[in-house]
Amino acid sequence: MAQLTIKDIAKICNVGVSTVSRAINNEPGISDKTKERIMQVVQEFNYIPNNSARNLKMVESNTIALIVTGIDNVFFQSMFGEFEVELRKHGFDYLLHAVSWQEDVVTVATELMKEKRLKGMILLGGQMERPEERLDALGIPYVLCTVAHSSEHPLPNCPWVGIDDELEGYNAVSYLINKGHRDIALVAGQRYDNAVSAQRLAGYRRALAEHGIPYREELVHFTDPQMTDFSPENGYVGAKELIASGVSFTAMFCMSDLITLGAYKALDEAGVRVPKDCSVIGFDGIELSKYMCPGLTTMYQPRVDMVKSSVELLMKEVGADNGPVHKIYEATLIERDSVITREE
Amino acid sequence: MAQLTIKDIAKICNVGVSTVSRAINNEPGISDKTKERIMQVVQEFNYIPNNSARNLKMVESNTIALIVTGIDNVFFQSMFGEFEVELRKHGFDYLLHAVSWQEDVVTVATELMKEKRLKGMILLGGQMERPEERLDALGIPYVLCTVAHSSEHPLPNCPWVGIDDELEGYNAVSYLINKGHRDIALVAGQRYDNAVSAQRLAGYRRALAEHGIPYREELVHFTDPQMTDFSPENGYVGAKELIASGVSFTAMFCMSDLITLGAYKALDEAGVRVPKDCSVIGFDGIELSKYMCPGLTTMYQPRVDMVKSSVELLMKEVGADNGPVHKIYEATLIERDSVITREE
DNA sequence: CTGAAAGCGCTAACAA
């Protein structure tokens, strides 16, 4: 099937191309009769305009892109739908674009911006150092959502939405300590990670330190470099090895809910009962956590609020030019049944 | 930042635009010296070409798109990475494009094809009746992967990869029956679904019938229309209601692993032990199923093979024109610990 | 090896 162009439609209808363009785009300055006739032909021949030509010509679109680094991350996945709803609510077109591991986010973002004449964009996931340096140069509004940064550069100087991983790691562990636990195992991500995992680890250490509990290397498990971190396997192997090592602990902090899933399994296989023999606390509060047995006590990241607030920040930028803003959410502790108070 | 164009680069380098184009695209017919000089400027000014212009001009690209209906489906999500690897292995560029619920897949596919001059596409997920009628008209190679069809039109007359849901539903239930179970509850998706859920249901009924077990409405739970089907909530509510109804059963077939997750929870809360008091079998074999306690016995859909084979089918089409082919995979029964033989 | 020029299919002035 030879691709129909606007010219063909114009010819068939015996009108000029601009008239067809007006009809398709619902623009004023065209009689209802002509419009109807054209649309009929468009339908009949199943004409679909070429977006490349359109984008090329248009000065600006009405599209906001959600650029995702880590499309397989379940936490991010749970936000896609929310973003779409929220963005459409504000009258924008929504475009989800996945960034591969081998690609550079900023390059991808730039390409997409030029290609689609984006009105703005939201970067979800990944890690960036001093993102503002390259991103500001693009000259379009953007917001970072849950984009990690290294511990050295605490917060980028640009719109950013997320949680304070160090603080929430601290909160999770403090909670366990307040429940009477002192021997707290940690199932972490990669050892040489310098972002999320490092910060939650820092929170773990600070909580211990503040309660006068020494940090013990043997209670901490880092995942194998070639294993996907924050995954069930990560948790299974981690808990398994901790148990096998013979070190004793009464509670366990897992850096993600998916990790707890694997950890539950390892614990179960070892005959360690949760929470009786070992309390477990997770992180993220994904849907899954509610259905684990026993129900998982976890640090809930308010994903819906985070989405809403990302969009709101972007709206402000798209409207007028406000100064850069941060929005640091608090994770909420959801108490379920995986942690119990330890009796002396 | 005013957007740099190829003209600007040409001007800066004192060359023609075509020379710049040659440099960027690694084309022959340009001296290494000129090329190097141009690339230096490109780097320095951080020039990134406009893809819309490129796509508009180019006759064909090297891109194959994965068009996904149901981006939040965990089973599909587990295939994204595989598709990318496989497609790149064959030397193609990979593009993941999500279709919203409100959009029509074929329209989206057509737009994308025109916009990106796609070499081919793989449609993942969703449901289509007689897809070949509209898709063949596009004139580019395509493969359907795990695209549902209604029971009336068993198989589209086009390249299609997936499993036979009726058969595998039958296999799952037969397995339970062979294990001595006769009172088998079913936690299904929507009642008026006429695709996946309907077919697995048909398999359930056939298995019962072949073993002379009457179909009992009270053992079957359909999800509430406004609830996400195949979800943990679907399973939790389903199992909960089945238990509350007082009907007795010794085994349960859940139409997805995610459903079993919720069902486990409901069973646990009711004090029903798996598999001692009730055996459970799932469907899909997603990673999660391995980590449930007890390990979930489930019908494993060979997702990696399905991806490979989808790509292979597409490759054949892209190369020469072969006739349409089907590839129906068998789900594999993974036996873990959620089912036991029922003693009389 | 390089540059000028002709479009790709569309939108948006500008005329009519």
Next chain:
DNA sequence: TTGTTAGCGCTTTCAG
């Protein structure tokens, strides 16, 4: 209300 036309930024002949 319509049609004509000039590009959007790029690739690709075709001359030089």
